[in-house]
Each structure stands twice: as structure tokens, then as C-alpha cells.
Amino acid sequence: MKKGKTLSIAIIATSFGLTAFGLGSSASADMNPALAALGQPPIPPDNKQSAEKVELGKLLFFDSRIGGDASVSCADCHAQKQGWGFNDPISRGYPGVIHWRNSQTVINSAYLGKLFWTGSAKSLENQAPAAALGAVSGNGERDMVEARLAFIPEYVKRFNKVFGDDWPKVNNVWRAIAAFERTLIHNQTPYDKYMRGDKNALTKEQKRGLKLFKGKANCVKCHNGPLLSDQKYYNLGVPRAEDWLENGMAQITFRYEQYAKGVTEELYRKIKDDAGLYYRTKQKADMGKFRTPPLRYTAYTAPFMHNGSFFDFDEIVDFYNAGGGSNEFTDGTLAKSKTKLLKPLKLSDQEKEDLVAFLESLSGEEIKIPTPKLPPYAPLPAVAKTN
Amino acid sequence: MNRKASSGIGWRIALALGVTIAASPVLADDFGPVKPMKVDAKKAELGKRLFFDPRLSGDAAISCSKCHIPAKGFSDGLALSKAYPGSDGFRNTPTLINTAHKAAWFHDGRIGTNLNDVTREMITETYTMNMDMRLMQERIKQDPIYVKMFKEAGYGEPSNGSIRKAIPEYLKTLNSRGSAFDSGNMSDAAKRGFDLFTGKAGCAQCHSGPRFSDDKPHNIAVPENPDIWSEPKRHLTYVAFGMFIGIENYMNIRRDVGAHIRTHKSDGSDIGKFMTPTLRELNQTAPYMHNGMIKTLEEVVAFYNRGGGNDTNKDPRVKPLNLSREEQVNLVAFLKSLSGDPLTGPEHVWKEKINVNYAAIEDWLKKKN
Numbered sequence: 001m002k003k004g005k006t007l008s009i010a011i012i013a014t015s016f017g018l019t020a021f022g023l024g025s026s027a028s029a030d031m032n033p034a035l036a037a038l039g040q041p042p043i044p045p046d047n048k049q050s051a052e053k054v055e056l057g058k059l060l061f062f063d064s065r066i067g068g069d070a071s072v073s074c075a076d077c078h079a080q081k082q083g084w085g086f087n088d089p090i091s092r093g094y095p096g097v098i099h100w101r102n103s104q105t106v107i108n109s110a111y112l113g114k115l116f117w118t119g120s121a122k123s124l125e126n127q128a129p130a131a132a133l134g135a136v137s138g139n140g141e142r143d144m145v146e147a148r149l150a151f152i153p154e155y156v157k158r159f160n161k162v163f164g165d166d167w168p169k170v171n172n173v174w175r176a177i178a179a180f181e182r183t184l185i186h187n188q189t190p191y192d193k194y195m196r197g198d199k200n201a202l203t204k205e206q207k208r209g210l211k212l213f214k215g216k217a218n219c220v221k222c223h224n225g226p227l228l229s230d231q232k233y234y235n236l237g238v239p240r241a242e243d244w245l246e247n248g249m250a251q252i253t254f255r256y257e258q259y260a261k262g263v264t265e266e267l268y269r270k271i272k273d274d275a276g277l278y279y280r281t282k283q284k285a286d287m288g289k290f291r292t293p294p295l296r297y298t299a300y301t302a303p304f305m306h307n308g309s310f311f312d313f314d315e316i317v318d319f320y321n322a323g324g325g326s327n328e329f330t331d332g333t334l335a336k337s338k339t340k341l342l343k344p345l346k347l348s349d350q351e352k353e354d355l356v357a358f359l360e361s362l363s364g365e366e367i368k369i370p371t372p373k374l375p376p377y378a379p380l381p382a383v384a385k386t387n
Numbered sequence: 388m389n390r391k392a393s394s395g396i397g398w399r400i401a402l403a404l405g406v407t408i409a410a411s412p413v414l415a416d417d418f419g420p421v422k423p424m425k426v427d428a429k430k431a432e433l434g435k436r437l438f439f440d441p442r443l444s445g446d447a448a449i450s451c452s453k454c455h456i457p458a459k460g461f462s463d464g465l466a467l468s469k470a471y472p473g474s475d476g477f478r479n480t481p482t483l484i485n486t487a488h489k490a491a492w493f494h495d496g497r498i499g500t501n502l503n504d505v506t507r508e509m510i511t512e513t514y515t516m517n518m519d520m521r522l523m524q525e526r527i528k529q530d531p532i533y534v535k536m537f538k539e540a541g542y543g544e545p546s547n548g549s550i551r552k553a554i555p556e557y558l559k560t561l562n563s564r565g566s567a568f569d570s571g572n573m574s575d576a577a578k579r580g581f582d583l584f585t586g587k588a589g590c591a592q593c594h595s596g597p598r599f600s601d602d603k604p605h606n607i608a609v610p611e612n613p614d615i616w617s618e619p620k621r622h623l624t625y626v627a628f629g630m631f632i633g634i635e636n637y638m639n640i641r642r643d644v645g646a647h648i649r650t651h652k653s654d655g656s657d658i659g660k661f662m663t664p665t666l667r668e669l670n671q672t673a674p675y676m677h678n679g680m681i682k683t684l685e686e687v688v689a690f691y692n693r694g695g696g697n698d699t700n701k702d703p704r705v706k707p708l709n710l711s712r713e714e715q716v717n718l719v720a721f722l723k724s725l726s727g728d729p730l731t732g733p734e735h736v737w738k739e740k741i742n743v744n745y746a747a748i749e750d751w752l753k754k755k756n
Contacts, residue, residue, distance in 0.1 A: 068517050069446050070473025096447030097522065135519035139445050144474065144513045147627035150638065151619040167638060245752070248529050248745030255525040255756050269755045377619035382641065 033225035035214065037195040038187035038296070041110035047125060047175045049182060056158045057180025059372050060173055065148045066132050068139030069095060074128070074177065077103045077137065080368055083300030084184065089308025090243055090250065094139045098243070100253045100274065102308040107297040107367060110182040111227050117290045117306045118233065118277045124178035129170075135260070136253050142170045149173070154375030186297050189364040202361050209358025212351055217320065219355075221341050228295040228362070233277045234339040235288035237325035240273040241307035273328050274307065278335075287337050288329025299363030313356040321345045321352060420569040421485050421597045421667070424559040429540040434557025436536065437550055439737040442526045443510055445517035446472065447743065451509065451554070454480045457731045460671025461561060466679025467614060467621065474514035474627070475620035477612075477643065479679040482672045484730060485665055487559040490602035494677040495646045496662045497632070502555035510551075514624045520547035529745045560735060563667045566727035573724045579714075580721025588691065588708050588718060593663045599725065604646035604660035607705045608696030612678035616641045643678065656700050670726035684722050688715045 043049055060066060064073040077091045077099070078084045086092060086103035093099035101117055109115060115127035132138035132145070149155045149168035159168035162176065191210075193201035202210065213219045222230050243250035258268045261279040277286035290306040304310045310319060319325060324342035329335040347355065437443060441450040454468050455461040461483035463469065468476030478494050486492070491499035498504050510518045527533045527545040534545060542549035567573050573581070585591045593601050615621045629637030632648045646660040661677040675681045681690055690696070692715060694707035710718070730736075748754055 065473065068473065068513070069471060094445070096442070096445065135445070135522045139517060139519070141513040141517070141627075143627045143630040144623075147623040147630065148473070150626060151623045246747050248747045251748055251751060252522070252525045252529050252745060255528070256519075256522045258756070259521045259525065260519075271756070272752055377623075379617050379619050380622060380638075382616060 036226040037192040038226045053162045053179040057176035078106045085301045089303050093136045097136045098249045105301045107184050107186045125174045128174040128177045146170045151377045190361040205354050205357035206361045209354040212355050222292045229292040233289035235337040237330040237338050238305045287335035295362045313359045317352050317355050321347045417595050421563045423562050426559050430556040433536045433540045434553035435737045455483050457736045460668040462672045466674050470514045471517045474624040477615045477621050477625040484561045484668045485598050494661045503551045506551045506554045563727050567724040576717045576720035577724040580717035599666035600663040604662050605702045606659040606700045608698035608701040609676045667725050684719045688718050
């Protein structure tokens with residue numbers, strides 16, 4: 001392969017930061033941003049990395065005292081043993097509820113321009129509070145988070161050192177967690193090694209799979225750039241979550257989300273599937289659209305899709321081979337927003353196997369870290385400081 | 388409660404009760420039974436089920452009745468209340484008996500509108516039930532028993548608005564009844580105690596009206612409960628409360644400012660005022676005071692006899708009373724005569740088991756949400 005060219009594109013992409021990762025601004029309309037190895041994630045200028053900040057963020061990521069009932073931490077729905085996601089189709093959510101979407105991996109979230117399945121958070125700093133405070137996820141509350149942290153002397157010390165806070169400030173909780181998440185990156189996969197020039201990093205099957213990925217199967221139309229995602233939104237016709245037909249608690253959350261996201265009463269009454277990007281834009285054409293997920297680390301993050309409909313790569317490849325599926329946003333019940341990019345692919349069994357083999361090359365070593373020991377509460381001095 | 392000027396009715400009630408109030412500055416017609424309220428039975432029945440349903444809290448584990456326990460006079464028997472997991476209480480759970488008659492709620496009186504607002508506050512507050520009411524509505528809609536009850540009560544489909552109407556309707560049924568004071572069956576000691584209450588001891592200056600409360604905040608200098616400041620989970624809950632409600636210097640103060648949060652006097656002279664509690668149903672609702680610092684009625688009377696506690700902002704009317712041992716006993720006997728029958732029967736308590744699991748709606752695709 002054209003080793004030199006691939007490398008230089010990767011370097012350009014890295015140096016341009018986020019805009020080069022497939023937001024479309026630098027690529028012409030019909031040219032897909034080139035596949036490439038993944039470089040280092042962009043670091044926002046107003047939340048620079050430091051070892052102390054990352055360490056603080058790690059503690060907070062695992063600390064359930066951020067959650068409403070002090071029993072749920074980030075790590076409960078983004079569990080490292082479950083690919084830093086959650087291995088049920090629908091995430092567990094807060095005690096007493098179930099979530100309504102699949103929990104995405106934290107790995108490589110640092111590269112994403114927007115977070116959540118419909119890009120509703122514009123940064124990791126904004127994603128963390130949305131998850132920690134939402135009723136079906138962390139159900140926490142800002143004042144309570146600040147109050148709890150003030151009674152943990154180790155945090156008081158660390159927030160002071162990292163942020164200069166007299167008492168831990170809740171916005172710095174999110175900034176520290178974001179800094180920690182920016183260290184959870186996965187760019188040493190066989191695929192990355194191959195793209196950096198190690199021709200033996202992929203098997204023959206995987207190389208054939210890559211060719212299909214870029215060619216006949218046309219996955220690259222959306223899964224492009226170093227991140228293998230264009231970060232745009234599509235309706236593929238993924239079937240609705242089975243849970244909504246069978247699970248009373250899931251039906252509750254489904255309705256709650258319609259209510260909380262402010263749909264019209266007319267739509268609230270009749271909708272029976274997740275309208276995705278529509279909740280953000282309120283444009284009918286956006287119904288059922290979800291962001292193209294990056295494909296690295298997927299060996300550890302099944303099940304797949306926004307509602308966990310598919311349990312393995314074979315099911316995914318079969319789904320695309322059939323030209324995607326249908327749902328109430330494809331069949332005209334509520335919209336007809338299915339992407340025109342999906343067509344039956346007519347892949348042979350061998351081709352399907354090759355494509356699966358290629359997908360397997362996108363995950364390297366599992367990322368595991370020791371769970372940190374969390375600092376305890378302590379009373380404040382009985383005699384108050386005066387001023 | 389408005390004090391009335393001298394009237395013949397007052398005298399007749401006093402005579403019927405067999406007590407003399409000649410020396411009293413307070414008139415007996417202030418007291419009398421708490422009048423039952425007009426209640427919509429179906430709405431109240433619905434409110435009763437909601438009151439005992441743990442699905443009204445964020446984690447679906449805490450009902451109103453978890454802290455307002457019928458067998459404890461709809462309080463909880465603790466000095467400081469429990470709170471939502473991850474926090475802990477910094478005040479005593481007040482009784483809900485006669486609560487619908489109050490003019491302002493919470494020990495600091497911070498809600499002075501109606502029980503609809505109080506219900507919302509309790510359900511949504513982080514350290515009490517921590518519930519997003521939109522989620523609450525959808526939970527309630529999932530229970531066919533509620534769907535039927537809401538409809539029959541005239542509310543249509545369950546909504547968070549009607550939940551906050553039904554619970555207050557139920558609370559209106561929690562009315563004191565059967566006390567010796569109301570039925571005229573007071574002991575002689577209690578009668579003498581009433582005389583002291585309205586006379587020498589001066590209690591009735593604040594403990595006035597049918598509920599024996601003027602619904603106003605006063606500073607009697609009850610000592611701080613040290614557990615609030617030594618137990619991190621209680622103290623941090625107070626800090627979170629202070630942040631939200633706007634207590635100045637909340638990280639450094641070590642006292643409950645009480646009704647200061649309503650009046651915010653710059654000289655701090657309103658710090659330490661708490662609402663006059665009702666004196667009805669005290670037999671069921673120990674320990675006493677806003678922070679549960681006094682365990683028995685005997686100690687309460689002794690506290691007042693000493694002239695309350697120490698505080699620069701203490702109400703000047705609270706001063707040593709020089710009550711004899713017997714006078715104190717009589718006062719306690721009177722206080723005990725203000726407690727009636729426990730409200731623990733099916734009229735006031737939802738006795739059927741509430742199935743807290745949610746069945747899936749069948750043929751979901753065909754049903755309107």
C-alpha cells in the first residue's frame with residue numbers, strides 16, 4: 001500500500017484536530033476522508049491535561065457519590081469489564097429505572113466532536129453532567145455533588161491543587177472526568193499498525209475485508225477518516241428495541257423520554273420508537289437518525305447500535321448485506337428518513353467472513369486499569385472558620 | 388388563626404370543658420377540636436395509595452409513609468429524620484396530622500402557599516425523594532389500578548399535576564379526633580395544666596388556636612443537635628440545602644438558621660426561629676423540637692420552666708416560669724390530653740399490598756401512549 005501517503009494524511013488529520021475527523025468541512029462532497037491510523041486526541045485549550053487532573057478525574061469517574069443516591073458512578077454504565085460500556089442492549093440506568101439506549105464505550109470518546117447517540121452534548125465536559133444528573137442515568141444534583149465532595153478531605157486537597165478551588169466546584173468535576181476520559185484511547189490496533197505501515201499486522205482475510213469495507217460493501221461511505229466515523233447522522237432502519245414491547249419499566253422510560261424531550265402531544269401519543277436526532281432538531285427528516293459510531297474497540301462493546309439490537313459482527317454484516325432494515329421512520333408511519341446509501345450488498349459467505357475478520361482487526365488489547373480506592377468522608381472541624 | 392375578642396361563646400365552651408380561664412389572657416374559644424375538612428372521598432382514596440407508594444421516589448424505594456409513619460403519628464420517632472440514600476436528615480419529621488390546616492409548612496415555614504407545593508417539594512427535593520416528576524407521571528400511568536382510580540376520581544389520565552392534588556386531598560383526612568381535651572374527659576390534673584398553659588406558663592401566647600400553634604416562627608433557643616455537625620452525611624445535606632436556599636457562609640456556620648431563610652435580616656436577629664409546632668398528638672410524636680433535642684414532654688416543660696435555652700436572639704417572652712413540681716406535672720397531663728386516637732385504621736392507611744412491579748402494556752404498538 002501507499003505507506004507514505006497514508007502516514008502523511010494521518011499526520012495532517014492529527015495536526016488539524018477535530019475538524020479533520022470527518023465533519024466534512026475539508027473534504028469535498030463526494031470524496032470520503034481517507035482511512036488512516038488514529039493519532040492523539042484533541043485537547044481543548046480551556047481544559048488542558050495534567051497528571052493530577054487525570055488522577056482526580058479517575059477517582060471521580062469511579063465515585064458513586066456523584067450519583068443521586070450515592071450508589072451509581074460513571075463506571076456502572078461504563079464498566080471496564082464491559083468494554084467501558086454496558087453489555088445489555090439497553091443500559092441499566094439509575095436504580096428503579098432502566099435507560100432507553102445502549103451505553104456507548106468511553107474508549108476513544110476523546111476524538112468525538114459531539115457525544116451521545118444524537119450528539120446532544122458538545123464536549124466531554126458537557127456529557128458528564130448530562131449523564132450524572134439525568135433522571136434515568138445518575139439522577140444527581142449539582143448542589144448535592146458539591147456538598148458531598150466538600151466532606152471528602154482528599155478531594156478538597158486535590159481540587160485545590162488542580163483547580164485552585166477553596167471547596168470542590170461541580171463544574172470542575174466534569175472537567176476532571178473529561179481529562180481522565182481523554183486518556184482512554186485505543187489507537188494501537190492491528191488495523192492502526194497496518195495503516196502505519198506494518199503489512200503483517202492484518203491477516204489475509206482481514207486485508208480482503210478492508211478492501212470490501214472500502215469497495216463493494218461501501219462501509220467507508222460513513223465509517224471513514226481515522227476515527228472510522230463521519231460523525232454524521234443516519235437512519236439505517238434498525239428495528240425498535242424489543243424491550244419496549246415486553247418490559248413495563250422500559251415502556252415507562254420510553255414515554256418519559258418523549259415527555260422530557262418536548263415532543264408534541266400528538267407525537268407523544270403515537271410514537272413507538274426512538275426518533276433519535278429529531279429530538280434535537282425537531283425536523284421530521286431527522287427522525288430515526290443516529291450518529292455513525294466509531295468502530296474501534298468493538299470486540300469488547302457488544303451489543304451494537306443505539307438500542308443494542310445486534311449481538312455480534314455477523315448480525316451487523318447480515319443487516320447491512322440486506323440493505324439495512326425498516327422501522328416506523330422508514331416505512332412512512334412517522335417519516336421516510338432511511339438513508340439512500342444502504343442497498344443490498346450481495347456479499348458471498350466468504351466476503352461476509354472477510355468483513356467480520358476486518359472488523360476484528362479494529363480492537364487490540366483490552367484496556368483495563370486498577371479500580372482506584374476512593375477517599376472517605378470526614379466531619380468538618382466543629383468550630384467554624386470565621387470568614 | 389385569628390384570636391377573637393371576648394365573646395359569650397368562648398365562655399360557654401370554657402364552662403363546658405369545666406375549666407376556669409379567669410386569669411387567662413387567652414380565650415378558650417381559640418382552642419376546641421380541629422374541624423374536619425370537606426374531602427372528596429375518591430380523590431383522597433387515590434391520594435392515600437400514592438402516599439404509601441414507594442415508586443414516587445427517584446429510586447422507587449421511598450414512599451411518603453417511610454418517614455410519616457401512621458403508628459408514630461405520621462412522624463418517625465427519630466430525633467433527626469432519615470433522608471434519601473446518600474444524604475441524611477437535619478431536622479425532625481413533623482406530624483402530618485392536621486397539616487392541612489396549617490398556614491405554613493416545614494420547621495422554617497418556607498412554604499406558605501398550600502400542600503400541593505409542599506408535596507412537590509418533598510417529591511422532588513434531592514435529599515428527600517429526589518424524583519423527576521415527569522418520570523413519576525409515567526410510572527403511575529403504567530399501573531392499571533392508578534389509571535382506573537385517576538379516572539374515577541375525575542382526574543382523567545394520571546399526571547404529575549393530579550398526583551400533587553390527590554395527596555393533599557388525602558392529607559385533609561388526617562384530622563385529630565378523640566382527645567380527652569376535645570371530648571371534655573380531662574383529668575383534674577390536665578384541667579389545672581390547661582389553666583397554667585393559658586395563664587402562668589404563658590404557653591398559649593404562641594400555642595394558640597385549635598392546633599395550638601400560631602403558625603409563626605419564634606426563637607426559644609433549643610440547643611443545636613450536635614449530630615448534624617459531627618456526621619458528614621447530615622452536615623453535607625444541610626450544606627446542600629444552604630446552597631440552594633441561600634444561607635450565607637454555608638460552609639462555615641454550624642447552626643440551623645431556621646426561618647432566617649425567609650426574612651434574611653442583615654443583623655441575623657431572625658436566626659434560630661422555628662415554627663411553633665402543633666401540640667396535638669404529642670403522645671405519638673416524640674422526640675420534640677425542630678431537631679428532636681428533647682425526648683419527653685416532662686423535659687419539654689422543664690426546658691420552658693428554665694426559660695428555654697441560651698441565645699442572644701431568644702424571644703423575650705421565654706423566661707423562667709418558676710413552676711412547682713406539681714405544676715409541671717399538671718402541664719404535662721394537659722399536653723397528654725391533646726392526643727387522640729391513632730390514625731392507623733384502613734380509613735387512613737393503605738392496607739392492600741402495592742405491587743411495585745410494572746406489567747408491560749399488552750399490544751403496546753396498538754395502544755396510544
